[in-house]
Amino acid sequence: MNTMGSTWTFAVLLLLGTVCLGLAAPRENDTKNPCKGDQEEKVWKGCRVAEGRKYCECGKVTACENPYKFKSDRECMKDLFSDVCNPNPCKNGGRCSQKGKQYACLCSNTGFYGRRCHKACPEPGSILMMSPRFPVDCIHVG
Structure with a gap:
């Protein structure tokens, strides 16, 4: 890049009084919006459950879409450690066993x-009693 030519061009623009217009209007190829459509980047604050982890992470980020599900650490922790067995989803006296965010009856x-x-x-x-597909939970021992 020829810095002397750039300086000269700037001086000419300054003399003509158009430097403010030239600097205020960004050229299209200089500033590309990373967002899709008419979305704009914003500063988002909040918390989310860390991917593949068992903890909440809170922070602030500049992005096109809000990456945070929760407004506070308290909301995030409540979701992270929610009891999927309360109320008991199992019917007919079945016992609920929590496995992460899932359950098994x-x-x-x-x-x-x-x-x-x-x-x-x-x-x-019944004929199902002789089937290999007989449900294990139906075997009564003792």
Whole structure:
């Protein structure tokens, strides 16, 4: 780049009184909006559960879209450690066991089986009792 030429051009613009217009109007190829459509970058503040982690991270970031799900650390912690077994999603006396943000219903000795212990076990002597697909939760020992 020829700095002498740039200085000379600037001096000419200054003499003509157009330097303010030249500096105030950015050229299209100099400032590209990283956002899609008519979105604009904004400063977002908030908290989110860290990806693949068991903790909340809070902060401030400049981005096109809000990356934060929660406004405060308290909201984030409540979501992170929420009890999916309260109220109990299991039916018919099934016991709820929390596995992270998921749950599993323990249906043994209830007479029911299924994701929520909602299906009645087959009656003794039914054809399903002889099937390899017989539900494990329906096996009564003792």
